[in-house]
Amino acid sequence: MKKNNPIQQTLTLVKKDLLLEMRQQYAFYGVLLYIVSTVFVINLMMGKPEDKLWNALFWVVQLFVAVNAVAKSFMQESKGRLLYFYSLVHPRYFIAAKLIYNIILMVVMSLIALGASIMLLGNPITNPGYFVGVVLLGGVSLSLLFTMLAAIAAQANHSAALMAIMGFPLILPILMLLSNISVSAFLTVFQPELPRMFWLLGGLDFLVIALSLILFPFLWKD
Template structure:
């Protein structure tokens, strides 16, 4: 792998993570169980909420799904395995593979969360295609941010509490932005500020990717 180009190294690492996920399906089913049980409990407690409450609950579920699904991507890597990868691949290839893998995983989990929410909490969505696009975009944004946080926490002796502490002030603007943008899927009225909010969300995603690619090689050396 060391003699191959960066793209091949990255794709090989993504394939490795996907293969491990298929073999160790307990993690996937654990997150799936969390989604179904959470939505079911909300249904028992609240029934079918109105539009704004439904939207808020969905993104809160997405937040905790991202924490549970993405934190394990680094927590499952032992020190010995990280040292082995350090001798084989460039750190940017390693973190790029984690970003791609977590985007794929979070995209799948986001769609499952949407299906479960509609099944148990009703379907108040007016513009379905718009909301599905927002769910996918939101899943990507959450996966990018939590991948960066998980990478930092992994270098601090796999301290999951550190990821939660650092993640709270960073994730709140993203979560509020996603909730505000997705509200347009519940009404037929066009909101004039939507293009700016989309640009802001896209800019934040690009910034997270850039920071991750710049900072991770320094963390990798430690």
């Protein structure tokens, strides 16, 4: 990796993670099995729920998909491998690559979860294009947050309890915003507060990215 080319370093790290994921497909298929089985169990217990309940259940599934798919990104990195990467690239490039990789992974998982939900729980969505956009945006938001939490937990001896404690108060506003924004996909009435909620969600995403890029170099030194 060239020291003077941060974009190349970042993209090389993203490619490395993608290649590892393709070789270790048990992780991908494990999350895929979780999505299908969870939605199938919901179908067995509730059939085809009404639109508001459908929306709430979908975002609950998305939350646990993010925990299973994204939070493991740092758990699979050993201390020796992290030390090796520390000698090659700047910590900001490393965390930027993790953010990009997890966004790609979560976008794919979000589309799979949406397809499974529509097939097994029915399709109460009146504006599918809008909802798909919100799902992709939500996948990005969840991946950014849990990447930052996983990075912090990895420096605390991979403490899953620490990630859960930190994540609970942080994930609530994002889930509330996503559920309120996605409600418009089930309605024909325009919500006047919708643009403000999009700006709030974008602001939270920007804040998470900024905190990750600023804090991770100090965490990695330890």
